[in-house]
Amino acid sequence: xxxxxxxxxxxxxxxxxxxxxxxxxxxxxxxxxxxxxxxxxxxxxxxxxxxxxxxxxxxxxxxxxxxxxxxxxxxxxxxxxxxxxxxxxxxxxxxxxxxxxx
Amino acid sequence: xxxxxxxxxxxxxxxxxxxxxxxxxxxxxxxxxxxxxxxxxxxxxxxxxxxxxxxxxxxxxxxxxxxxxxxxxxxxxxxxxxxxxxxxxxxxxxxxxxxxxxxxxxxxxxxxxxxxxxxxxxxxxxxxxxxxxxxxxxxxxxxxxxxxxxxxxxxxxxxxxxxxxxxxxxxxxxxxxxxxxxxxxxxxxxxxxxxxxxxxxxxxxxxxxxxxxxxxxxxxxxxxxxxxxxxxxxxxxxxxxxxxxxxxxxxxxxxxxxxxxxxxxxxxxxxxxxxxxxxxxxxxxxxxxxxxxxxxxxxxxxxxxxxxxxxxxxxxxxxxxxxxxxxxxxxxxxxxxxxxxxxxxxxxxxxxxxxxxxxxxxxxxxxxxxxxxxxxxxxxxxxxxxxxxxxxxxxxxxxxxxxxxxxxxxxxxxxxxxxxxxxxxxxxxxxxxxxxxxxxxxxxxxxxxxxxxxxxxxxxxxxxxxxx
Numbered sequence: 001x002x003x004x005x006x007x008x009x010x011x012x013x014x015x016x017x018x019x020x021x022x023x024x025x026x027x028x029x030x031x032x033x034x035x036x037x038x039x040x041x042x043x044x045x046x047x048x049x050x051x052x053x054x055x056x057x058x059x060x061x062x063x064x065x066x067x068x069x070x071x072x073x074x075x076x077x078x079x080x081x082x083x084x085x086x087x088x089x090x091x092x093x094x095x096x097x098x099x100x101x102x
Numbered sequence: 103x104x105x106x107x108x109x110x111x112x113x114x115x116x117x118x119x120x121x122x123x124x125x126x127x128x129x130x131x132x133x134x135x136x137x138x139x140x141x142x143x144x145x146x147x148x149x150x151x152x153x154x155x156x157x158x159x160x161x162x163x164x165x166x167x168x169x170x171x172x173x174x175x176x177x178x179x180x181x182x183x184x185x186x187x188x189x190x191x192x193x194x195x196x197x198x199x200x201x202x203x204x205x206x207x208x209x210x211x212x213x214x215x216x217x218x219x220x221x222x223x224x225x226x227x228x229x230x231x232x233x234x235x236x237x238x239x240x241x242x243x244x245x246x247x248x249x250x251x252x253x254x255x256x257x258x259x260x261x262x263x264x265x266x267x268x269x270x271x272x273x274x275x276x277x278x279x280x281x282x283x284x285x286x287x288x289x290x291x292x293x294x295x296x297x298x299x300x301x302x303x304x305x306x307x308x309x310x311x312x313x314x315x316x317x318x319x320x321x322x323x324x325x326x327x328x329x330x331x332x333x334x335x336x337x338x339x340x341x342x343x344x345x346x347x348x349x350x351x352x353x354x355x356x357x358x359x360x361x362x363x364x365x366x367x368x369x370x371x372x373x374x375x376x377x378x379x380x381x382x383x384x385x386x387x388x389x390x391x392x393x394x395x396x397x398x399x400x401x402x403x404x405x406x407x408x409x410x411x412x413x414x415x416x417x418x419x420x421x422x423x424x425x426x427x428x429x430x431x432x433x434x435x436x437x438x439x440x441x442x443x444x445x446x447x448x449x450x451x452x453x454x455x456x457x458x459x460x461x462x463x464x465x466x467x468x469x470x471x472x473x474x475x476x477x478x479x480x481x482x483x484x485x486x487x488x489x490x491x492x493x494x495x496x497x498x499x500x501x502x503x504x505x506x507x508x509x510x511x512x513x514x515x516x517x518x519x520x521x522x523x524x525x526x527x528x529x530x531x532x533x534x535x536x537x538x539x540x541x542x543x544x545x546x547x548x549x550x551x552x553x554x555x556x557x558x559x560x561x562x563x564x565x566x567x568x569x570x
Contacts, residue, residue: 045274100328
């Protein structure tokens with residue numbers, strides 16, 4: 001069996017990759033993908049911890065399923081907003097969204 | 103089972119009402135009728151709220167829990183939404199379509215906030231906060247042909263998705279450390295083990311970041327001015343009171359339930375963040391020439407005063423929540439009067455001569471601004487006084503001094519708006535018409551601001567019972 005530490009390291013790595021993407025990517029779609037990578041890091045944590053604590057309950061696994069569902073809903077809304085902005089601006093780059101001062 | 107259903111009956115009523123309004127909107131009902139239906143659902147939800155007793159109850163095997171605090175906060179959110187619905191009915195929208203969807207999202211957001219504040223489990227907390235966030239992104243970008251509103255929605259989404267992602271990762275770390283997501287169990291374990299594990303501190307910081315984003319605490323406040331500026335006026339008014347209050351309520355739920363955290367560095371860190379929040383908020387508001395942005399930064403400053411209360415123990419908690427209740431009325435009132443006086447132009451020049459063009463509206467606006475500034479006998483003064491008193495009694499003299507100094511800074515920019523309304527000559531002397539619903543909202547808020555200022559005792563007694 002693969003020890004728990006490996007899973008936690010993998011999830012921390014994914015989380016950091018996502019966070020790096022969020023902080024560096026200027027394209028709204030790439031930003032969205034980076035967020036998804038962060039959430040997947042969290043999901044690995046949940047499932048791995050659940051297995052580690054024994055199968056007496058499935059809290060972590062159920063939570064991971066919920067997170068997948070919620071992430072889908074959130075990215076739908078996010079993409080809708082990206083499209084709404086794109087129709088008016090013809091751009092998906094965050095630096096171009098400067099009508100409201102940052 | 104019946105008990106569980108009864109517990110979430112108010113949220114069920116709101117969701118059902120929201121769906122009904124959505125259908126009515128599709129069949130072309132007018133805005134006032136939809137707003138009336140929303141008010142009816144909110145009233146019905148109030149009457150089916152389960153028990154105000156002090157005995158704690160739980161539902162859905164600990165997923166939700168009811169106590170006096172949760173009960174009070176659920177009423178709080180219902181009242182805040184009633185005010186927001188009234189403003190949405192009285193406000194002059196650019197186009198009148200989609201009103202059904204608008205009230206649908208408003209009611210769903212309220213239901214999410216009520217669930218979030220009653221959650222006894224971190225999974226429930228995450229789900230309801232994330233649900234509220236998704237609805238809020240749509241509300242911020244609601245005017246889909248408006249270039250500012252869509253940009254506000256997208257910016258809110260980008261910041262919001264990041265902050266809930268951070269919070270989720272923090273929650274998974276908490277799960278890994280304790281093997282449970284139940285808040286009461288976690289606090290019991292914390293009391294045994296202390297709070298010094300580095301992973302736990304990282305987890306606490308991540309969860310704090312997610313909640314501080316909602317409460318617009320520095321350094322998680324960057325989105326506030328942009329989102330409020332671009333979002334429609336009634337949505338900005340709603341955001342500035344309800345989700346912000348939720349942020350504070352959840353901070354109390356997660357961090358104050360644990361006595362172990364209270365004995366760690368939490369109060370000191372909170373006090374420092376409070377000072378940063380009020381100072382940065384007020385200094386940024388100082389040189390704004392856009393009234394909406396000015397009010398947005400003022401709301402960041404106000405969040406600092408509330409957070410100052412959270413830093414100073416039990417007396418401070420009472421003061422913070424007294425402040426929050428008053429804040430709903432005065433801030434909603436200020437946003438509403440600004441929105442009703444000048445729905446389309448937001449620069450300070452648009453408010454020139456409002457004292458003649460709309461005497462009543464300008465008078466209400468002045469009242470709310472003076473209350474936000476903390477002028478006696480209005481309730482805003484008493485709220486600030488209580489926060490300062492709590493800080494002094496908790497021996498946080500520097501915190502008390504910061505609150506006083508900030509009130510002085512804030513006074514100037516509130517006064518600037520009042521001066522422009524009464525002293526400056528308007529470009530045109532055309533009268534500004536304010537609708538009946540608008541006046542109703544302003545009158546209710548004004549009555550609350552004056553009433554709680556003169557007779558605060560009943561409210562203070564209730565708060566003393568809740569935070570005993």
